[in-house]
Amino acid sequence: MLRPHLPLNALRAFEASARHLSFTKAAIELCVTQAAISHQVKGLEERLGVELFRRLPRGLALTDEGRSLLPTLRESFDRIAGLLERFETGRPVEVLNVGAVGTFALGWLLPRLAGFRLAHPEIDLRLTTNNNRVDLAAEGLDYALRFGGGAWHGTAALRLFEAPMTPVCAPALTAALDQPADLADHALLRSYRADEWTLWSEAAGIEPLQARGPVFDSSIALAEVAAAGEGVALVPALLFSRYFDDGRLLRPFPIEVSLGSYWLTWLQSRSLTPAMLAFRDWLTDESRKGIASRAE
Template sequence: MSDKRISHGGAWPVSLNGLRAFESAARHLSFTSAANELGVTQSAVSHQVKALEDRLGAKLFRRTSRGLAVTDEGLALFPTLNAAFEQVTGLIDRFDRGVRQEVLTVSVVGTFALGWLLPRMERFRQLHPFVDLRLLTNNNRVDVAGESLDCAICFGDGAWRGLEATHLMQASLSPLCSPAVAEHLHAPADLKDTTLLRSYRGQDWLTWLAAAGLSDQRLSGPVFDSSALMAQAAMRGFGVAILPLEMFEAELQGRWLIQPFTLAVSTGSYWLARLRSREPTAALISFRDWLVGEMAEYCDPSR
């Protein structure tokens, strides 16, 4: 591999080959594997890493009884290099395929991702092949700016500082449980003798119980930071969960979950949020418009 160097002012230039050799060796924790990946000899990798260490004035690797280990200085360098090389490789791959794609990084509350978005993703891909969609999940705690996200799908009231929020859908919350548990629930008052599975949003149960005339019921039972996990616990008969009906249509249709009472309440909606300070990209506009269109069709009472 021909050696290119990056110079900063009058400083001794940094070898790109050295950076690449270090990144590969740190990722594999092996000079041999790095040499195979880069198509050079092991001694060449060792030489490049040693030259980089001399340039930085710090050891990047150390030998242990278990093999190669990355030093603290190496650990500080690796994430930035790894991300940079992955971005460059991805960009070149897209050029090789003859497709100019635009990356869109979206953080999605897990319940929405599993219950609504994933079943429709193939439709989006077919309509907008230029969008290279990167999906991350969250439990409704997300920092759009701090995590370098293009946008996020969250649950709440949409009033988030510094964010422009596009309304997607209101969530209808109702108790759901397994068929076996449902057999013992004939009226809301029967919940007093049942384990209530709770989410980190404590107001969900309180709002529903108040609407059912059970404001005096004491909340007890395990707390989950994921509605999807809470739904799994409900399906296994561990208790009754309060869940958004729209996100568990498949489970309700398959009768893995039962809605024992028709009463449903709302404590918020799903929103697509983006930074007001950043101009939306073509990929983000396509994704937002597609979501809004899909929502209009989904919420159409005649569907």
């Protein structure tokens, strides 16, 4: 039996609510009342015979059914928007939404993006940054570039490259760092991954260092604070070449420890569009070039 007609307004109300996890924010975006959004979503749930949201005291949470519907609906709306934009501009354009951990975006991706735009003028790449915590479906992303071990629930992952961690500090601090154990006398800046300095200590063959410095949620912040002379940071040196080139940071020791890799990730339920395929292939080629240049 054919599914009863599903009103476009209700589907749009669900998609906006799922992105914001809020009926109120969806109402502001769509220029209607919060009551109208809630009514449209409730009607859609009744037509489908499932609950799409769990109503919480502070906002919404997607159910499994809502989470499975969102990427397909998002893709459909994006394709409609892309087609309408082609009509308006007179040229083929396909939007590609990519999220990236900030360190990767600033230290590796942005310097190379001009090459991608030149090779693919038909793709409108829209980049957002994050601190490695991302929800592909809720944020409407085609891809997310992340750091880790490659295992994220419901997500396909393509490994790009490792980015080993190494200590870095301002030039003024290096005079007091003759051997790795000397780091025990300095503030060791920390990220939310609490075991980094312990693992680096093992690689250096010294007693575990006790990090006593502040905690930061990104390697970019760690590098900036270290460059200001406030301590020693453990960061992926590969992504901070500009700091070494301008003399803001130095590596007191060559010892590195690998704690993960950078990955291109996307929803397993998502079919890859031509723009997604083009970006994946370009990113893979650029990663291989970088690996080859480091090996020379």
